[in-house]
Amino acid sequence: MTAMLNVKDLRAYYGQVQALHGLSFSLNEGSLTTLLGANGAGKTTTLRAICNMVRSTGAIEFEGAPLGSRSTESIVRLGIAHVPQGRGTFTTMTVEENLQLGAISRKDKAGIVSDIERMYAHFPVLKERYAQQAGTLSGGEQQMLAVARALMLRPRLMLLDEPSFGLAPLIVRDLFKILGKINREDKVTILVVEQNAQLALELADQAYVIETGRIVMSGNAKEIANNEDVRKSYLGY
Amino acid sequence: MELFTNQVLAGIATGAIYACMALAVVMIYQAIDHLNFAQGEMAMFSTFISWQLMQWGIPYWWAFLMTLVISFAGGILIERLLFKPLAKAPILTNVAGFIALFAIVNSVAGLTWDFTIKQYPTPFGSSPFLGSQLISTHQAGMIGVTLLMLIGLYLFFQFTRIGLAMRAAAALPESARLVGINTSWMIALGWGMASAIGAVAGILIAPVVFLEPNMMGGVLVYGFAAAVLGGLTSPLGAVVGGFLVGVFENLAGTYIPGVGNELKLPIALALIITVLVFKPAGLFGRAIVKRV
Numbered sequence: 189m190t191a192m193l194n195v196k197d198l199r200a201y202y203g204q205v206q207a208l209h210g211l212s213f214s215l216n217e218g219s220l221t222t223l224l225g226a227n228g229a230g231k232t233t234t235l236r237a238i239c240n241m242v243r244s245t246g247a248i249e250f251e252g253a254p255l256g257s258r259s260t261e262s263i264v265r266l267g268i269a270h271v272p273q274g275r276g277t278f279t280t281m282t283v284e285e286n287l288q289l290g291a292i293s294r295k296d297k298a299g300i301v302s303d304i305e306r307m308y309a310h311f312p313v314l315k316e317r318y319a320q321q322a323g324t325l326s327g328g329e330q331q332m333l334a335v336a337r338a339l340m341l342r343p344r345l346m347l348l349d350e351p352s353f354g355l356a357p358l359i360v361r362d363l364f365k366i367l368g369k370i371n372r373e374d375k376v377t378i379l380v381v382e383q384n385a386q387l388a389l390e391l392a393d394q395a396y397v398i399e400t401g402r403i404v405m406s407g408n409a410k411e412i413a414n415n416e417d418v419r420k421s422y423l424g425y
Numbered sequence: 426m427e428l429f430t431n432q433v434l435a436g437i438a439t440g441a442i443y444a445c446m447a448l449a450v451v452m453i454y455q456a457i458d459h460l461n462f463a464q465g466e467m468a469m470f471s472t473f474i475s476w477q478l479m480q481w482g483i484p485y486w487w488a489f490l491m492t493l494v495i496s497f498a499g500g501i502l503i504e505r506l507l508f509k510p511l512a513k514a515p516i517l518t519n520v521a522g523f524i525a526l527f528a529i530v531n532s533v534a535g536l537t538w539d540f541t542i543k544q545y546p547t548p549f550g551s552s553p554f555l556g557s558q559l560i561s562t563h564q565a566g567m568i569g570v571t572l573l574m575l576i577g578l579y580l581f582f583q584f585t586r587i588g589l590a591m592r593a594a595a596a597l598p599e600s601a602r603l604v605g606i607n608t609s610w611m612i613a614l615g616w617g618m619a620s621a622i623g624a625v626a627g628i629l630i631a632p633v634v635f636l637e638p639n640m641m642g643g644v645l646v647y648g649f650a651a652a653v654l655g656g657l658t659s660p661l662g663a664v665v666g667g668f669l670v671g672v673f674e675n676l677a678g679t680y681i682p683g684v685g686n687e688l689k690l691p692i693a694l695a696l697i698i699t700v701l702v703f704k705p706a707g708l709f710g711r712a713i714v715k716r717v
Contacts, residue, residue: 239603264605276600278593289593292586293605341605 192217192345192377193238198246200230200237200401207233208244209401215345215394220371220378222392222409224385230401231381232273235347239263239270251344265293269338273349277330277337279323283314286322286333290340300340307336310366328359335363339370346370348380352387360384364391389413431559432675438564439633439647440671441571445626446641446648447655447663448578449619454657455595456615457508459519463526464623465645467503469638470530471496471624472631473538476545485548489628493621500620504613534638545631567629574625575664578618582660591615643690647674650693653700656710665709670696 191214200208208230215221225231237244239260248255255263264270269290278286287307291300308315311332317325322333331351338346348367352360368391371378382388389395395412397405405418412418446464453461461467471492478488507526511519549566553559582588594601594611601608626648627641634640651670655662670693678689700707 241599241602259607260602261605261607264603270603272600272603276597276603278596278600280596281592285589288586288589289601289604289606292590292593337604 190217191215192219192251193379194247194249195234195238196247196249198234198237198244198248200233200242200244202233202242207242207401208237210246211398211401211403213396213403213406215377215379217377218371218375219394220368220380220392221394221396222388223379223381223396223398224383224388225398227383228400229398231398232349233401234398235270235272235349235379235381238347239268261293264341267341267344268347269341269343269345270347271334271338271349271351273353275330275334277322277325277334279321281322282319283322283325283333284318286337287314287340290337291342293341299342303340303342307339310339310370311336328355328363331355331359331363332366335366335370339374339376343376345377345379348378350381350383352382352384360387364388367391386413427559428679429676432679433672434560435564436672436675437668438560438567438671439630439674440651440668441568442626442630442644442667443647443651443670444664444667445571445574445622445629446645447651447667448575448660449622449626450648450652451655451657451660451663452615452619452622454652455660456612457512457519459516459523460649460657461619462520462523462645463530464619464648465641466527466530466534466638467496467500467620468623468627468644469641470534471499471620472545472627472636472640473534475624475628476543476631476636477538479546485546492624492628496624497617497621500617501613503620504616508616509609509613531638538638540638543636545628545636547632551632563632570625570629574622578622587614646690647671647693650696650700652707653697654707656707658711659707659709662707662709666707 193215195214196212198208198211199206211234223231223234233242236242238248240255240258240263241260250266250268278289284304287304288300291303294300313329314333314336317329322330325333335351351363355363364387367378367380370376380388380392389409389412392409395407395409396403397412397418405412446468449464450461453459474495475488475492478491479485483491503526507522511522547563547566549562551561551563554562554565582592590601590606591611591614594606594608598608630644631640634644647670648667651666652663654670655664655666674689674692677684677692678686684692
């Protein structure tokens, strides 16, 4: 397996404050990796740095090519879909318009139409609500929509920032099942940031644990989940 | 009763112009969160361009179309050169930029075409419309052209991908970038379209207020009043606000004793203040809540 995303010595800054202190990690093609850590550890910042949404230094390579100082939108167009914290739903637009926006950088009209149908098959509730304003959807439905919108890009890599946030446990289970399916069937490499460590480790095959802007642990998700010390000190369950 | 109908219809005709100006202001406000104080001057300059083209012998509608294209390009150019570099600057810097643009455009127009008042032609004529004394053909033309343009804009924003991308960029810039939209170009496009919409307003109102560098001053104040009344966050509100302000202005001038023509402008200002005090978000706008 080759590394799809390679991050080396990533440092990120908010004004004068440094949030990441030299992070290095890599994602294998086809893998489902989770990035764990407490509040303020730098998980969101890591995702934002990959998409050049925060000032950072270090080297990020995607499929062998450096991202350099590319703009956010051109990084996305390379095939990196980012579902941000808070979902970033276009609340005043309809569900279907949200899906079309996900595919706005694509030119193949027929492919877009069939992908929208495919999303409705993945997430039947979106089909029921296709003409509704996205802001009227429940939290869980909006998260489904955010994932579907990201998939409309036909991404090679999908970054998800705390998809479980604010959702009922049952809905989170559903959502994670769908993520696993997308990873296996659509061959999308996934990096998911989570606070819900237990669930994320069940889903993922690789895991990284970060603390105050540094990676403190990495490895196979099963091993990390079974390691008593890790669980007590970093994952809190 | 005939006086009333007459004033309402005339109000709708000038209201159409206010609607255009308000829409242009709202489009830029949505994109960059600033009021374009120079919108009126840009429209005036466009009108002069069309006048110049006609002086060179180009027929009215060709000059009209060419002016739209030139204004569109000019709007984009102004954004790229002046306001893109100011995107992250404080509010006051931007305000200074708009005032500078206002002064520059006004002076350049005066320098090029001087400050004397010029006649401006209308392709519709000014005979009674359909034989009725209520409204002239030019007023009917103003309403007709504006409605056509508004329908065109609605279709563009509702049914084209680029219209969808522009709406997304204005609503949530960060999310728009995350689906791959170049929001910076969407802002420039918005400027181009606002500039072209202003050109339509200037060309349509010029036969009424006559062509000179200060022709749009009063019109823009009404445009602002319309935008505030309808809600600065709502394009639909701006258009409805434009027509309401036009009608209200005429009725107040006719029926409130002592108001007359001279006091019409303060009415627009009074309207702005009243709306801001009692319903700051306007009729169709949504309240803007900011986390601090």
